[in-house]
Amino acid sequence: MLKVHDLAVHFKQKSSFALWQKSSPLRAVDGVSLEIHENETLGLVGESGCGKSTLARAIARLLTPTRGTIHFEGKDISTCPEHALGEVRAQIQMVFQDPSSSLNPRMTIEQIIAEPMVIARWNKKKIAARTAELLDLVGLNHTHLQRYPHEFSGGQKQRIVITRALALHPKLVVCDEPVSALDVSVQAQIINLLKDIQERLGVSYLFVAHDLGVVRQISQRVMVMYLGEIVESALKSDLYALPLHPYSQALLSAIPRPKPGLVRQRIILRGELPSASNPPSGCRFHQRCPSARAECAEQKPLLREVAEGHHVACHFVQ
Numbered sequence: 001m002l003k004v005h006d007l008a009v010h011f012k013q014k015s016s017f018a019l020w021q022k023s024s025p026l027r028a029v030d031g032v033s034l035e036i037h038e039n040e041t042l043g044l045v046g047e048s049g050c051g052k053s054t055l056a057r058a059i060a061r062l063l064t065p066t067r068g069t070i071h072f073e074g075k076d077i078s079t080c081p082e083h084a085l086g087e088v089r090a091q092i093q094m095v096f097q098d099p100s101s102s103l104n105p106r107m108t109i110e111q112i113i114a115e116p117m118v119i120a121r122w123n124k125k126k127i128a129a130r131t132a133e134l135l136d137l138v139g140l141n142h143t144h145l146q147r148y149p150h151e152f153s154g155g156q157k158q159r160i161v162i163t164r165a166l167a168l169h170p171k172l173v174v175c176d177e178p179v180s181a182l183d184v185s186v187q188a189q190i191i192n193l194l195k196d197i198q199e200r201l202g203v204s205y206l207f208v209a210h211d212l213g214v215v216r217q218i219s220q221r222v223m224v225m226y227l228g229e230i231v232e233s234a235l236k237s238d239l240y241a242l243p244l245h246p247y248s249q250a251l252l253s254a255i256p257r258p259k260p261g262l263v264r265q266r267i268i269l270r271g272e273l274p275s276a277s278n279p280p281s282g283c284r285f286h287q288r289c290p291s292a293r294a295e296c297a298e299q300k301p302l303l304r305e306v307a308e309g310h311h312v313a314c315h316f317v318q
């Protein structure tokens with residue numbers, strides 16, 4: 001359904017020294033390829049600042065890519081001008097981290113849910129019917145419709161945001177850290193809601209999170225991102241059972257184990273995420289990698305398939 005090839009998003013930066021000096025762009029996303037199939041959830045993980053949100057926004061075409069293509073149902077949407085994006089906007093919806101800033105405090109819940117349908121010029125009868133259908137789907141009460149966002153808890157607000165995102169029957173919902181601002185019990189409710197919606201409607205998700213435990217609960221496949229690039233991608237079961245890239249191993253070693261007594265050696269990474277405007281040569285992870293060797297600083301490892309459906313970008317994974 002969605003096929004992204006060699007996608008890059010570079011941000012221009014102003015030089016802090018002299019106006020005439022050109023500074024190199026910030027390469028937030030740098031050559032990402034991925035596919036999302038119908039009725040599938042692709043998880044995207046990586047530490048803060050690695051480019052997850054930028055990639056998500058580019059796929060939803062809230063940003064224009066610097067390079068690469070995005071094919072959605074066979075059509076290249078990467079170069080579509082803004083005015084031609086109408087249909088894409090309906091088909092690819094986004095859910096953000098903070099539900100409070102996604103909801104207009106002066107609108108009632110009914111107005112908020114109806115907004116995309118009003119913009120799509122649906123008639124009142126059709127909007128009312130769809131609103132009733134949506135409320136049943138997400139488990140919101142009809143009596144909630146006349147209330148305002150501030151009268152709801154964080155979890156309920158995110159439920160409302162999800163309801164609005166589903167109004168126009170989207171095929172793909174891009175969720176950028178949708179549960180990161182919620183407490184753990186509410187997180188589970190929202191994840192179950194998203195799974196239930198997928199079962200009933202067959203929508204696909206790109207699910208972005210920095211919490212690997214959350215991603216595990218919802219995804220079928222998972223991709224690990226580091227400094228604008230994908231370093232590993234695999235079926236969830238393969239990645240969590242046997243992460244192959246040293247960066248994925250470090251990320252996974254930080255998850256608390258459910259069984260007491262089972263000790264996993266925690267891998268502490270050296271240093272911080274390097275600057276995306278001047279990424280390290282060769283493998284971008286080599287300065288922090290516990291198993292780096294001399295050639296890692298010179299040669300860039302390609303993302304290659306090492307087992308069926310399991311791709312890794314590391315020189316030393318066989």
Ligand SMILES: Nc1ncnc2c1ncn2[C@@H]1O[C@H](COP(=O)(O)OP(=O)(O)OP(=O)(O)O)[C@@H](O)[C@H]1O
Nearest residue numbers: 011026028047048049050051052053054055210276
């Ligand atoms: N509009 C923008 N203009 C300039 N730089 C940007 C812009 N948006 C993001 N960046 C930069 O791009 C890089 C990636 O940011 P991004 O928000 O995609 O990271 P992230 O992986 O989503 O992080 P987090 O987990 O904290 O949300 C960062 O260095 C950020 O400062």
Ligand SMILES: [Mg+2]
Nearest residue numbers: 052053054176
């Ligand atoms: Mg982000």
